[in-house]
Amino acid sequence: MTQAAPVTKKKPVSKTTPKPMQNLEITDHQATVGKCFADNAKMTMRNVNVFYDDKQAIHDVSIDIAKNEVIAMIGPSGCGKSTFLRSLNRMNDTVDICRVEGQICMDGEDLYSPKLDVVELRARVGMVFQKPNPFPKSIYENVAYGPKIHGLADTRVDLDEIVENSLRKASLWEEVKERLHQAGTGLSGGQQQRLCIARAIAVSPEVILMDEPCSALDPIATARIEELIEELSQNFTIAIVTHSMQQAARVSHRTAYFHLGRLIEVNPTEQVFTMPEHQLTEAYITGRFG
């Protein structure tokens, strides 16, 4: 796994630094620096713009997500990284005022084409949310829900197997196998989040989107989720939005830095945290704003 050096204190901010923000202004025509594109792309996004009513939240973002990679999206609050993530499985459809322009494809198929069924898309692109949100049902029912609605299991035995496998992959099986039929909401926060991951992988998606999956968890639970992400990356393509630069450094192969709705830089994680190409990236990872 990528091991990035601790980065936060790389360049201590001294009083002699000439007004950093002034130099860091971005123009409309700024291109993303770094390696946005991949040869074995699972998802390709070209010139994506996202609007909330008149307000533009995402400006002209182009990026590829490669097969079986973990890509981290970082950036200061309100930079649009969550909005961008949610446009990848069309969760933004539920927001009436939200409008997505540009091209988002998975395996060459346009996700926003009118022919595409959003139900099928979400079975192929799973999502894990910021706050653990298990259904107020039993642990078993939580994991079995996806396979049931998509008709993935023909028999009860099949379903049992899917549930067990998913819980094992989410490294939760050992903890809950004795109480599969108790409420999923009775688990601890970290367990709930792993339950949500198990629920997401039960339908064997191709891509898993994670929207700050650890922000509501304590460090130990976070560590377990991070281990899990590493294991999952063998079978799944993962896009993770995170506030924690250490987390991005620990779990991801590539890191994308967003700033005020623009994609500033995409590079291998190690490079982003050691030799960022762009001044803004450097400013962010050295803690000058965030």
Add this chain to the structure above:
Amino acid sequence: MTKKPMTDSSNHLDKIKKSLSRRNRAEKRFRWYGRMAVFVGLAAVMVLFTDIISKGHGAFRITYVELQVTYDQDMIGVENLTDPAQLALGDWEALSKAALRNEFGDVSGRRDKRKLYGLISSGAGYDLKDRLLANPLLLGETENVWILADDDIDTYYKSWLDGEPYAARMSAKQIQWIDELHAQGKIRLQFNSNLFTRGDSREPEQAGIRGAVMGSLLVLILTLMLSFPIGVSAAIYLEEFAPRNRWTDFIEVNINNLAAVPSIIFGLLGLAIFINFFHVPRSVPIVGGLVLTLMTLPTIIITSRAAIKSVPPSIREAAMGMGASKSQVVLHHVLPLSLPGMLTGAIIGMAQALGESAPLLMIGMVAFIVDIPAGFSDPATVLPVQIFLWADSPERAFIEKTSAAIMVLLSFLIVMNTVAVWLRKRLERRW
């Protein structure tokens, strides 16, 4: 600031302390205002309940007189007890009259005889008929029977037992007869089962609330069957599927307005549309249920929408993220989670409908109906209207009957509201 920190901070503390005691006093005052408000509310309820119970408790017992009855075949004029034509023509009152003459042998003259026959209920003959039909072997036999007394006798006897005899409608002879009966132990108060088993009657001692309770039940069943599914569907559509635009805003405002429309307007609407236009018969539970459905729909829609709104968006997102379709999200997640709130709203709506009388007056459910309704198309009245009818009746004995009917209505309402609270507590989920 840094020049004299000591005085500054002690000054500060003094000020805080001063304001603290003022704030504590205000807090205490505020709490007392609350307590007083609660007390006033409770006191009002207590006064209401004491008044109703003190007036109404008497109605649950009623006066019976013991008489020796001979089932004389010739007197009734019936030979075959299985022949309905003969039964209908039989002079059943002769039985009770003969029993009275037998008890008080010295009565002569038309006037005195009328007073004598007035001791017992005018329906006593039919009670004896029922008794005979239940046990045909009694024909020709003699037995002691407790017979329902007339309402004036009942009122007098109860007030006399309480030490304040009300004799305005009693003759001296009647008072004397009652004294005799009392001395022989042949008059007593019994549990008034008629109140719960009979329909309305012009004679207070024969009047019961069974008809009104059945009417209320039928009307409520229909109201629930119509308003719950319609209300919940409307709420789900408006909350989950409808786009937010000028039309839905307009609909929302109108639903809120409907909830505040005086109920008598719904009665007029029912009269104009259901009875005059669609020719639904008047006075029947069908039209009552339809009108009350119109009235409770806004309540159910509003509470159901609130229940749907209270389902956290994270649950919807989770389901949608799993690839559930819109209706799957609603049916699998939103509906089960908001059902307790919806049920509570429905029960409160039903309680409202149960207590409603004004709109039913408009559609003819205020008629005097003796028969107990057995179906949705039988003429019926409902409990609150029965209360209205009895409260309007001149007979003194209807006063306690009215209060007793109010007690029954209130206990239904209390049970329904308790169930609503219990349901809410029971089914509430945490997430």
